[in-house]
Amino acid sequence: MRRMRSLRTALTAAASAVAALALTAVSGAPAQAAAPLPAHVFAPYFESWTGESPAALSAQSGAKHLTMAFLQTATAGSCTAYWNGDTSLPVAAASFGTDIRTIQGRGGDVIPSFGGYTADTTGTEIADSCSDVDQIAAVYQKVVTTYDIPRLDMDIEVDALDNTAGIDRRNKAIKKVQDWATAAGRTLEISYTLPTTTRGLAPSGLAVLKNAVANGARVDVVNLMTFDYYDNAAHDMAQDTKTAAQGLYDQLAKLYPGRTPAQLWGMIGVTEMPGVDDFGPAETFTLANARQVYDWAVSKGINMISFWALQRDNGGCPGGGAADNCSGIEQNTWDFSRIFAPFTSGSTAPSDDFSLAATPSAATVTAGGSASTTVRTAVTAGAARTVNLTVSGAPAGVTASLSPTSVTAGGTSTLTLTTTSAAVNGTYQIVVGGASPAAAHSATYSLTVTGGNGNQCTAAPWSSGPVYTGSQQVSHKGHNWRAKWWTTGEEPGTTGEWGVWQDLGAC
Template sequence: MKIMRRILVATAVAATTLAMAPAAQAAVNPVLAAPYLYQWENPQNPVTVMKATGIKSFTLAFVLSKGNCNPAWDGDRSLTGADITRVNQIRAAGGDAIPSIGGWSGNKLGPTCSSASALAAAYQKVINAGKFTAIDLDIENTDEFQNTGVQDRVMGAIKIVKQNNPGVKVVVTIGTNTSGPDSWGNRFIQRSKDLGAPVDVWAVMPFDFSSGGDMVTMTKSAVTGLKNKVKSVYGLSDDAAWRKSGLSSMNGHTDNAGEVVSVANFKSIVSWANSVHLARVSFWALNRDCDNCAGIGQGQYDFTKANAGFTG
């Protein structure tokens, strides 16, 4: 998910702000199958994609800090501007969206906000702006993920958000080794239990492992490691732990030279995810889901069509 996000250069989009759409239809779970769609560099029209693929939800990246713990799309666009217009268009077409807060680079809210309560207030602004029923916290890099103080601040903020919005689902997305979360990921999961922060779904990004190899096998191993950690920390059954776990793959060539998730690989991953009843399957990114956009030969929206087949 790191590719093309290291330089978050966004072009402001002029658009007429639509009246706030009502909350999405209850039948649409915005967490379940929602490929990432970033808003810079001419993103695809999500309604067109919905009609072509059957996908119902999108993970919109990224909400960052505009400074002083003030959230904004890509750190510079209003929370209620063109991005929410896009959310409303998705909802009018029968779908929904989940905002992704964080990412690999940029000025993130976790390190910028001075306390758990301030960070929770920033998350709340995002929820209110889009009437969102779920948020994705993409916690990466040394400033958020590999920082004990920020990890604990994020967990404290989640606890407050869930107290104030019990119906809002919280997804936490982190990196992983082939065997499951690393020591930082294991700490993060444990701290959610220690601090009483009710994370609904833990998702890992099973890529950037090596210069190649069997990505289906490595993905299964990484997500199984996540499931085992979730099972242990929360005292769950295998079935319940699978249903609290998820993944976000990367289509085509990943950041590591030679490592490729093919269309066939992703279809196999989705089939396996259905068999164990994961809570979430996504990929980075819809913007790269076209012939040669991800460095491989494929049909238009092949990965999104496969993602639409994930039913949990």
């Protein structure tokens, strides 16, 4: 995965030499058996260089399991791993140990991940950097015993996919640490996170797995990065996830011919990038895509759902490009986490839940006037919690407000929609969202505007060439149209009710 910003302090110019150590002498920590991960787990990536607490964000988001990014060396040629390659964050209890124990105490866990885009392009991925297989294996063992974790992830991308010597060293080291874990009676799984095409692994990614088989290294999970395709094609990101995973399934079936279909699907993970990915708006993963992927993942019984990254699961930069601290689309904070969290085996529905409704659910207003509705909440399970309310979907010339903006479940709020004479005629779906610490729901209010001056064909005529982004308006064949999301080449009036263009009425 890409890291688009760097909060590292200045690194030392050279790493200190590391003496070769026997694998059994790396750590004085007891080799107790860590609890295995659930058979199906949601574990989004946590950006460990931001200074935030993984335990705090785990609790806020509801993501009980996290994939911790990334472990790498400080400089190429070193055999010592640090979090983010930062020498102030060694593999030690003082570096995230308290957070990890807190997460484990809540019934969750973390998956430390080696590599990532920055390491893989700078020669600081541990197996690319270090030429000693025993020392690489010793680093893996130290991470396992320091944090008492049951899985390690290898995030191998770009240049690291072409480093055949590093690939071979990595898999030999994996075999060594697996043999140690078996002898110690410890659970230890290995996952490979690899880039993918929409039809499965590219040859370079498949070669990593073939080398693992040749070295006797057990790969428990192959986690596909189902984003950043960079192929300049049109993308349905949910469908592309499904076809990429099916392609991987077919590849795994050839590598592991003795495994059943359920076992093969149980080896597969997918990592999405919520909202706009690094390529741009053409590869946008929506909340609707997330629900589709969740349902598909449950039906197939895959091992893991993840996304890049937890700190991006918010709507702080709608309409923007790829960012490392927001999704680039309109959403509530933790929307993607709430969709995926129930995927973890043993998860249950929220114990404290509520319902949300708008009464009445529709109104017609003449431009310049106003309409209001009562937003009602009710406790449906457990205790009453505070529900924070939001509203979205109001077009130009319409102002939406809620009073109050938070209620205790069972209470009500008033949604008021005030229009101006410049409002564009049409019917709009106004969405009221409600989120408590335990659950989230939404209700839709249909507002029809008539008699507005904004219904003239003053918007620029639609053309097949330009790129239109969400909320941009065009005129076409006597109607005004508004784009719901990024589009190009799709003619207004041809995409259907659920398509990209919303008909704002005749002009």
